[in-house]
Amino acid sequence: LAKDRGKNNFQYYNAKLNKYITRKIIIENALRKAMENEELYLVYQPKIDLHTREMRGMEALLRWESSELGTISPAEFIPIAEETGQIIAIGKWVLKTACKRNKEWQQKGLPFQCVSVNVSVRQFQHSDFVNTVEGILHETGLNPRFLELEITESIMQNINESTTVLKGLRELGVKTSIDDFGTGYSSLHILRELPIDTIKIDKSFIDDVADSAKRSMVRTIIDLGLNLNLSVVAEGIENEQQAKILSRYKCRFGQGYLFSRPVKEDEFEKLLHTQS
Numbered sequence: 001l002a003k004d005r006g007k008n009n010f011q012y013y014n015a016k017l018n019k020y021i022t023r024k025i026i027i028e029n030a031l032r033k034a035m036e037n038e039e040l041y042l043v044y045q046p047k048i049d050l051h052t053r054e055m056r057g058m059e060a061l062l063r064w065e066s067s068e069l070g071t072i073s074p075a076e077f078i079p080i081a082e083e084t085g086q087i088i089a090i091g092k093w094v095l096k097t098a099c100k101r102n103k104e105w106q107q108k109g110l111p112f113q114c115v116s117v118n119v120s121v122r123q124f125q126h127s128d129f130v131n132t133v134e135g136i137l138h139e140t141g142l143n144p145r146f147l148e149l150e151i152t153e154s155i156m157q158n159i160n161e162s163t164t165v166l167k168g169l170r171e172l173g174v175k176t177s178i179d180d181f182g183t184g185y186s187s188l189h190i191l192r193e194l195p196i197d198t199i200k201i202d203k204s205f206i207d208d209v210a211d212s213a214k215r216s217m218v219r220t221i222i223d224l225g226l227n228l229n230l231s232v233v234a235e236g237i238e239n240e241q242q243a244k245i246l247s248r249y250k251c252r253f254g255q256g257y258l259f260s261r262p263v264k265e266d267e268f269e270k271l272l273h274t275q276s
């Protein structure tokens with residue numbers, strides 16, 4: 001009967017919801033101990049000049065090896081950390097660790113590279129954000145031009161506040177990038193006004209590049225970025241065909257498994273050695 005099915009459906013969703021909430025609480029509690037237990041670490045993925053195939057930067061990506069829960073993907077724990085506010089402390093740790101490591105590599109005589117760090121909206125909109133970045137640069141001694149912050153288009157929901165923060169970062173000499181570009185809220189008009197340096201085209205568009213019927217969108221985004229004098233990066237390049245087409249369309253930079261997966265710091269250090 002339809003009535004029974006309705007009831008079963010309700011129980012089904014209720015059970016699913018309970019499972020989801022339970023998982024969330026478990027992760028929240030484990031995450032609270034993760035930093036002191038040193039379960040968090042960063043991996044680094046090179047950014048490549050698509051024309052010369054040389055390294056032109058790196059992105060720091062967070063990893064969590066929980067003693068209780070095993071490996072948890074950032075796609076799962078970062079949204080939870082954003083919801084609980086834990087992202088503020090975690091984000092600070094990420095920023096400081098990435099700056100410190102980059103400075104150490106420079107001091108070892110390795111080629112200087114800019115490190116890109118992901119920043120969640122909640123962190124970006126936190127009242128103290130620009131001061132925090134300034135403090136970390138001061139503390140680690142990293143020259144601001146070797147730091148780039150990646151934020152998503154969702155900052156555009158609070159356009160005035162976000163513009164103020166972006167200006168503050170630019171005054172510090174730090175670069176900014178719009179991550180996962182094309183998936184969010186940007187209006188082209190606003191994009192022109194924003195003091196940013198880079199757009200990073202979302203992987204979903206890069207996946208389409210191999211399909212001749214779908215690739216025009218990518219071309220449009222690249223041209224838009226170039227017209228606004230922005231640096232254009234493609235994320236998630238997995239094969240040579242994609243790299244060639246993007247390069248032909250004048251997209252200067254790319255990241256993806258074709259060049260390298262994100263790797264642990266000792267392995268990344270070896271990659272840096274091959275660049276010198």
Ligand code: C2E
Pocket residue numbers: 045060061062073074075078091094118119120150179180235236237238255256257258262
């Ligand atoms: P994102 O910033 O857009 O990072 C790109 C994601 O794509 C990374 O996943 C990276 O490992 C993956 N990737 C890179 N190249 C390829 C490729 O060729 N193919 C495929 N299939 N994937 C590729 P990851 O490391 O799992 O991170 C997922 C997301 O979690 C990131 O997306 C970012 O939004 C967030 N995230 C990671 N670390 C941090 C962090 O320290 N702070 C914040 N706030 N968010 C972070």
Ligand code: MG
Pocket residue numbers: 059118150179
């Ligand atoms: Mg990113």
Ligand code: MG
Pocket residue numbers: 179180200202235
């Ligand atoms: Mg991205």
Ligand code: MG
Pocket residue numbers: 180202203235
């Ligand atoms: Mg992405």
